[in-house]
Amino acid sequence: MEALIQLNKISKIYGSGEARVGALEEVSLGIRQGEFVAIVGQSGSGKSTLMNLLGCLDSPTAGEYRLNGMAVSRLGDRPLSRIRNRQIGFIFQGFHLVPELTARENVELPLLYRHVPRSRRRELALQALEQVGLSHRAAHRPGQLSGGQQQRVAIARAIAGSPPILLADEPTGNLDSASGRQIMDLLTALWQQGRTLVLITHDPAIASLAPRVIHIQDGRILSDTATVPSKEETS
Numbered sequence: 001m002e003a004l005i006q007l008n009k010i011s012k013i014y015g016s017g018e019a020r021v022g023a024l025e026e027v028s029l030g031i032r033q034g035e036f037v038a039i040v041g042q043s044g045s046g047k048s049t050l051m052n053l054l055g056c057l058d059s060p061t062a063g064e065y066r067l068n069g070m071a072v073s074r075l076g077d078r079p080l081s082r083i084r085n086r087q088i089g090f091i092f093q094g095f096h097l098v099p100e101l102t103a104r105e106n107v108e109l110p111l112l113y114r115h116v117p118r119s120r121r122r123e124l125a126l127q128a129l130e131q132v133g134l135s136h137r138a139a140h141r142p143g144q145l146s147g148g149q150q151q152r153v154a155i156a157r158a159i160a161g162s163p164p165i166l167l168a169d170e171p172t173g174n175l176d177s178a179s180g181r182q183i184m185d186l187l188t189a190l191w192q193q194g195r196t197l198v199l200i201t202h203d204p205a206i207a208s209l210a211p212r213v214i215h216i217q218d219g220r221i222l223s224d225t226a227t228v229p230s231k232e233e234t235s
Contacts, residue, residue: 003030010063038210089158148179
């Protein structure tokens with residue numbers, strides 16, 4: 001079976017001449033539908049660059065990226081934007097919620113860009129907020145929510161359109177330990193429901209929650225766990 005995510009000798013170089021910096025060097029990686037993979041590395045290791053490439057937020061300098069069988073490495077901004085909106089749910093360390101909008105309105109934003117009708121947007125947003133345990137906070141703005149609640153709103157926004165892939169970039173980085181555990185429990189539950197989850201982190205303890213852990217350093221993969229337990233084995 002072809003991998004949902006397939007990177008073949010991907011490199012990413014910034015700058016030129018003496019200012020040339022190689023962020024990734026010939027990275028090859030396959031992720032199957034339904035996997036939970038943690039990509040772990042320290043600051044400057046290349047993991048954020050890798051996340052941007054996986055999320056179609058950036059394009060590689062060399063190599064091929066195939067997403068669900070489609071060669072996306074050299075697509076332009078418009079098709080990449082469409083792929084991001086329909087196939088990938090993003091969860092960031094900084095939440096990225098719009099302060100002036102309510103929780104429900106924040107969750108609706110990706111659906112608005114997909115031209116989902118208003119009544120259906122509201123329905124899907126409320127369903128997503130219910131799934132993360134925040135339907136009772138739908139009318140609250142981000143400033144009225146705790147950090148953990150804001151991250152749950154961000155997760156609801158990521159899943160409202162039912163994308164097959166969730167990319168979580170340091171999702172517990174701005175949270176206390178108790179809120180961080182709640183967020184990881186929620187992400188694990190979403191994975192167990194069938195989503196493909198890719199988690200970017202510098203924290204080995206967070207990474208250890210994933211059945212598969214990839215260590216990256218200096219733009220190269222150092223190790224990749226070979227055996228991926230089933231959901232039943234990790235639940």
